[in-house]
Amino acid sequence: MESKRQNKISRLIQKELAEIFLLESRHLFEGAMITVTKVNVTKDLSVARIYVSLYAVKDKNDLLTRIRLLTKELRKQLGLRIRNQMRFMPELEFFMDDSLDYIENIEKLLKH
Numbered sequence: 001m002e003s004k005r006q007n008k009i010s011r012l013i014q015k016e017l018a019e020i021f022l023l024e025s026r027h028l029f030e031g032a033m034i035t036v037t038k039v040n041v042t043k044d045l046s047v048a049r050i051y052v053s054l055y056a057v058k059d060k061n062d063l064l065t066r067i068r069l070l071t072k073e074l075r076k077q078l079g080l081r082i083r084n085q086m087r088f089m090p091e092l093e094f095f096m097d098d099s100l101d102y103i104e105n106i107e108k109l110l111k112h
Contacts, residue, residue, distance in 0.1 A: 006045070032057040038051040048091070078092070
């Protein structure tokens, strides 16, 4: 069970990261559409696990690798945006959220 503080921080990080991806995707990620689907923050607020869905890209694993390589820059930009709400910036860990692909696959199987 997540505390109110964890939920508040999760929503804040999700909102701000989504905006960062929207603004930076054109030149950093070659126009790929990146959606932040979920953010989980540990109890001590030291680590944020971010789940992203990737669209309009040929190789999703390659894009996820590039996002992970740019984690330091993304963390810096996020820190500049939320510095008034938090004392310290959590470490960011990015993961692929393939739940929409899974749902799409199930629907395709049910149609046949």
